[in-house]
Amino acid sequence: MAAERLSYRYAKSLIDLAREQGALEKVKENVEVLLKATEHRELLLLFKSPIVSKMKKASIIEELFGDDFEDMTMSFMDILLTKGREAYIPEIAQEFINQYRAGKHISTVQLTTAEPITDEALNAVRSKLEQSGVLEQNVEIETKVDKSLIGGFKLEFNDRLYDASVAHRLNEMRKAFA
Numbered sequence: 001m002a003a004e005r006l007s008y009r010y011a012k013s014l015i016d017l018a019r020e021q022g023a024l025e026k027v028k029e030n031v032e033v034l035l036k037a038t039e040h041r042e043l044l045l046l047f048k049s050p051i052v053s054k055m056k057k058a059s060i061i062e063e064l065f066g067d068d069f070e071d072m073t074m075s076f077m078d079i080l081l082t083k084g085r086e087a088y089i090p091e092i093a094q095e096f097i098n099q100y101r102a103g104k105h106i107s108t109v110q111l112t113t114a115e116p117i118t119d120e121a122l123n124a125v126r127s128k129l130e131q132s133g134v135l136e137q138n139v140e141i142e143t144k145v146d147k148s149l150i151g152g153f154k155l156e157f158n159d160r161l162y163d164a165s166v167a168h169r170l171n172e173m174r175k176a177f178a
Contacts, residue, residue: 003091011095014076023072028100030073035093048087107135110142110156114149
C-alpha cells in the first residue's frame, strides 16, 4: 500500500474516533508532540528498525509518552505496532495534522522575512490574509528568518509563492538588464 494512502487511512481513523469520543483537541496535542519527537533521528530509526522487537518498541513508547498521552493515542500506537506500521508514524502524524486543519478550516502560511517580524506586523499580515478570501477562515502563520532576502518578505500557501523580497526584485532587474 502506498505511504500516502496508508497515512491517510490511519490518520482519518484516529481523527474520526477522537472526534466521536470528544477528545480531538487532546489527541491533536499528542500527535503534535509525537511528530516533533520523530524529528529526533534516534527515535525515527527505532521506529523503522526491523531488528528491534515490537515488544521493545512498545515499552519505549510507553516509557516516553505513556504518562502524558491520552489512552486513545496510546491504543492507536499499539495498533500501529501490532500491524507493523510504526515506520509510518511521522507520515501518519503529519496527515492527522493536515486533516485536523482542513476540518477546522485552518490555512497554514509560511512567512519568511529578512528580520524577525514584530507581533503587530504579524497580526496585520494575518488580518490581510483573512480578509483576502483566498484562504480558509482561520490563518495559522509560521514565521522564518532568511537574511538572504535582504528586505521584504515571502509568503507561501496552497502551493503558491508570493515573493516581495528585495533579493527577488534585484534578480528581476538583473534579468531585465541582461
